[in-house]
Structures are given as structure tokens and as C-alpha cells.
Amino acid sequence: MESLIIASTASAFVDKVDLFFTFWGIKLITKGYKPKLGGIMAPFTFMMRNKMKKQGVQSFEEMMETCVDLGVNFHACSTSMDLMGIKKGDLIDSAQISGASTFLSGAIGSETQLFIG
Numbered sequence: 001m002e003s004l005i006i007a008s009t010a011s012a013f014v015d016k017v018d019l020f021f022t023f024w025g026i027k028l029i030t031k032g033y034k035p036k037l038g039g040i041m042a043p044f045t046f047m048m049r050n051k052m053k054k055q056g057v058q059s060f061e062e063m064m065e066t067c068v069d070l071g072v073n074f075h076a077c078s079t080s081m082d083l084m085g086i087k088k089g090d091l092i093d094s095a096q097i098s099g100a101s102t103f104l105s106g107a108i109g110s111e112t113q114l115f116i117g
Contacts, residue, residue, distance in 0.1 A: 001035070001060055001063060003019055004060070004063040004064060004066075004067055005063065007070075008063060008066050008070055008072070010112075011070040011071065011072060014111075016071075016073070017067075017070075017071075017072045018072075018073040018075060018106065018107065019072060019074055019075065020075045020077065020098070020100075020107075021074065021075065021076050021077065021080075022077040022080040023080045023084065024084075026076050026077065026080055026084060026086055026091075029074045029091055029092050030086065030091055030092070031091070031092055034061075035060050064092075068092075068094050073094075073096070074091075074092065074094055074095040074096065075095070075096055075097070075098040075103050076091055076095050076096070076097050077099070077100060077103075078097050078098065078099045079099065079100070
């Protein structure tokens with residue numbers, strides 16, 4: 001969700017925002033994905049969703065929709081997709097498949113680059 005918060009905010013300041021997803025991160029841009037807290041925190045997912053709602057923080061689904069509406073570009077790493085068995089049809093409609101070199105060729109000339117691990 002961190003990347004979606006930064007991407008939607010950045011869209012207010014710049015014309016073009018691109019996010020590149022690799023390995024397990026690609027799940028975030030697959031159709032119908034609902035994030036859950038991992039490990040021993042998994043039972044607290046429902047509690048966190050409720051807290052976010054009470055605080056007026058958008059849900060993951062709402063943030064994703066906002067980013068799509070703002071024109072954020074979602075890139076899925078082609079190599080990661082092959083390794084993870086993810087197909088183009090599994091991705092949200094606005095996602096595109098890019099190799100790392102293709103993505104970086106556009107990112108190198110940008111003024112700001114962030115890595116969120």
C-alpha cells in the first residue's frame with residue numbers, strides 16, 4: 001500500500017508516475033487481489049481494515065482505483081511473471097508487461113526514482 005500512497009500523491013505533482021512490480025509484488029496488480037497481513041499478523045487484517053476505515057484512510061481497493069483514475073502506469077516484470085506463473089490475463093486491465101531494461105530505460109531520465117521493498 002505504501003507504493004500506492006506515494007504514487008497517488010506524486011500524481012498531483014508530476015505528469016507521469018510509473019510503478020514496477022516484481023516477484024510477489026506482482027500479486028498487488030492481479031485481478032481480485034485483497035492484501036492480508038503476513039505471518040502471525042494475518043488474524044489482524046480485518047482489524048486493520050476497520051481502523052483504516054474509521055480513520056478515513058482509503059482501502060487497498062480504493063487506493064488502486066484512485067491510482068488508475070489518476071493515470072498511474074503499472075508495469076509487471078516479464079521475467080518475474082514467467083517465474084511466478086502469472087499470465088497477462090491475471091493482471092488488472094491497466095497493467096502492462098515490461099522487462100526491467102525497458103522500464104529502466106524510461107526511469108533513468110526521470111527526476112525522481114524510489115525503491116520500496
